[in-house]
Amino acid sequence: MTEYATVGKGVPRVDGPAKVTGDAIYTADIYLKGMLQGKILRSPYPHARILHIDTARALKVTGVRAVVTGKDTSKVKFAQSMKTKVPDKAFLALDKVRYIGDEIAAVAADDIDTAEEALELIRVEYEVLPAVFDPFEAMEPGAPLIHEHLKSNISWAPLYQWGEPVDELSDKCDVILEDSFKTHSQVHAYMEPNCSVATWDQNGNVTVWASTQGPYTHKQELVTALGIPGDKIRVITPAVGGGFGGKRHVVEPSVAAALLSKKSGRPVKIEYTREEEFTATRHRHPMNIQLRIGAQKDGKFIFFDAENVVDNGAYNDSGPSVTLYAGHALTTNYMVKGVRYNAKLAYTNTSYGGSYRGYGNLQMRFCLESMVDMLAEKISIDAGELRLINAVKENDTLVCKSKVTSCGLSECIREVVRASNWKEKKQHSGKLRGVGIACHEYICAPRWHYPHDSSSASVRIDDDGAVRLFTGAIDIGQGSDTTLCQIVAEVLGIEMSQVKIFRADSEVAPMDLGTYGSRVTFIAGNAAKIAATEARNQLAEVAAEALGTIPENIEFRNNRVQLAGNPERGFAFVEAVKLALNKKGLIVMGRGSYDPPSDVVDFMKGEGKFNAAYSFGSQVVEVEVDADTGSVRLLKVTSAADCGFAINPLSLDGQCHGSISHAQGMTLLERPFVEEGNILNPSFLDYSIPTAMEAPEIDSILVETIDPDGPFGAKGVSEGYQVPTAPAIANAIYHATGIRIKEIPVNSEEILRGLEKLAHSKK
């Protein structure tokens, strides 16, 4: 394997010191002269028609500078850009409100108290409409219609057939199992609430500072909402305190702040409260999945046949693509002859789903990986072995007609089985202790929303010796700033400390679609690598000329530009830069743009290679079930992940730990309690995310497969880590107790009832 100086090393985070000392500037830290505070008025009803809005009394309050309503927007509705979408969401309500929390109006005032006071004085005349909260009830004829442009509450009902027709495959099966599973909602629970600061100057130029995962897409959404051209809008993203998908499309605070700034002539800040984060942003789509799985008695999978009812909530947002991706997950992990996926995406009067780490894949794998375990028991094959029999391999062509460029799934399974002492633990489970295994595949860089999936970067090298990287990629906490700096340092043979990164300012940074779909390392990493290589080539030419050789003979290492094989002949890196400037007048600048080798997704067929690569992994978990309380404790997780190549193993460990904690919360603790569309526990006290006290021991193993297209062979890996934990925990609970978990989060009362039932049946 190639020896590298910087990539492949657990380099500390470039943004670490600023974040731990408090120096990092987040959007909420921005204060501009004359800045006002904004607040959004939200619907108290799950479903109502707005008859009239009277803002006169609110405007009379001393200190209130502006009030805006839907009339002040472009009146265009939006949805995440995707072919199947129907734009259904107004930036501020136009005619109706469809969930408790829906945006109606916004106020800017000298301080928050005044803004809150004014909100209460806005008189909204509602016609309260009957509401529906359950996706199955919503699909019944006669259910209250949530969107008038449709005939029913079904937003989308695709039927996908991949490979051979499932009905013709039944004869080939020795065993067919069928069961139903249910997943609940989950909130992202990032530390930094959404925040926007906007100024609308007298020339009509709008500048927005926003905590977003995609400044570029944020800008596109602002173009739609404000009805002004993109060249008038600048989006800047300061440090972001986490997103997990949740900050991809929350654009409402930016829209409201911009409109309020336009009216008041002053900068406006809108910072969400934690309660607004729970009630009025996006969350994970609840799914109701029924799965049939057909197999031979030797363990070979023959078909998967799934039906899925997805609770969309009030609006589409990412609903259609999350729905598709849940089904797509049936095609990517295991070789199977045919897959059928019949889904219904139903509107309800609840807060709506959106982009969320795991993106449908996670919900489906909870179901699939649970059933793989049930099948293993049925046909008496070890659960790890059964997965190995069916695991996808490098160069396989999947039933969805996508080719797998690199795959370490089998190695991941073997690794977790070995490292967790699986075989012994499976034999000797202690009292109410159990082990469970599950696997995942995850997309890396999906080409879903735009015809292109590009990212770009430029590298400028100045005579102060610093290398300045400009990238469109946005680090929301995942560590991409560090990874990209490592890539540039590696290409140029310099120290990490010499690379400075500038990003996420739409006027300065080159284009990038944002942080999602485990795409940043793969795409922005390649773009940065190309840009650094171009800069390097320019320097190599100058150095070669000075040394009387050809550029191919120049090497970049140890902070030097030198003759390969004769390192004394050459220059310190900074001297080479000065040489270029002083002798040639050349300011060294490289540029790179990268669009991965993938196809535009065909949403109707769901076929083709619409991911640049696939990452894979497997986890073995150990749990302990308390027979007195029904509580489940996650003791240990052994994880193995195929990351292609680990540019920063330390950062990957961090991703692994964070994802497992996130998945642990979803499986064992986190549940928004919703009563008629009203979220009852919208706080970190009453909505239980795991604390350090719940953290399990984690063994994180990296499997490298060197993807042919990834930068240095790297693939996106982070999101996948979150996927297998839930089914692995469910499988371990079954091993410990004999209780099959079919709904998450796990309900301890169900466990106690199950234990009583089992004890009873043994008597």
Added chain:
Amino acid sequence: MSLPKFEYLAPSDIKEACSYLKEFNGQIAILAGGTDLVMHLKYRVESPTHLLSLKNLTELNSLHYEQDSGLFLGAMYSLRNITLNSHIKSEMAALAQAAEEVASPQIRNRGTIGGNICLDSRCWYFNRSRQLRKTLPPCYKTGGDQCYVVKGGKQCYALLQADTVPSLLVLKAQLRLASAEGGRMIPIEQFYSGQGEKPNRLVSGEILTEVKIPRLPPRSGTAYLKYRKRRALDFPLLGISFFVRLDGEGRNCREARFAFIGHGSGPLLVDASEALEGLDEPILTEEQTTHLLEELKPVTHMGISASLKRRLARPMLRRAFYDAWRNAQEQIAEYS
């Protein structure tokens, strides 16, 4: 979320504090750590015109022990200091355990024993912002005439979730309440109303200044157990303290009582002496457990069903009894 406007008062003697209470009767809230009150204020669950901080009443941040009468704990004594006090840890294990289980280290540093005793009840329907509360008509707690927890309920069913209360109940603590008129001393079991709307019987103008815990009889032990979803931060979804006194030989049960918290709007204290006297091992039968739990009437609340609480109560009762018994035996071993 911002705080409402209020005037902040921080008197340095109790008399002055009591006079403020009298003067701003009904419009004043007592700040004794603030870990719960500040959230209430932000949510506008209450909007007093004045806030009376007890932090300058240094005599309330005290602990002393009198050989004959027992332990005197100032109301402003922090929960963290309780967890560190060797006397409490060794003689009143249940109190030290309960204090240790409150929330998080930061909250235990700020939170006080007086604040925990006077903790307001909690409920998902009112512990949220005013804007969100507007999604439903007001409940009993917020000036309305209905309860959303028990539909059709005739009172507020908000939960009392004060960790230290069951321990203080089984320890027979007494509370000193000061007022402009002088004050009174009452047993803690008379302090709670069982009403979610106002869970304690502190009358307006009164301040809890001191907790007196009588000396424990020899050969007795206590224990506190708490059920919650996470091993930090959470309030008790169910908590139990048990007190057991053994006979001269340390073999048989002579006296027993236990108290629950978190099941409803007030604590439940049960005298189990009659049922358990003479028992020669810390093991309860199914029948005894059922009998002892007859009075426990949990409410489905905050995502935990009444039936789950009833299930949890059984092993918790047995385990707390066992732990208290072991604690009594440790006391015997230590002092003999």
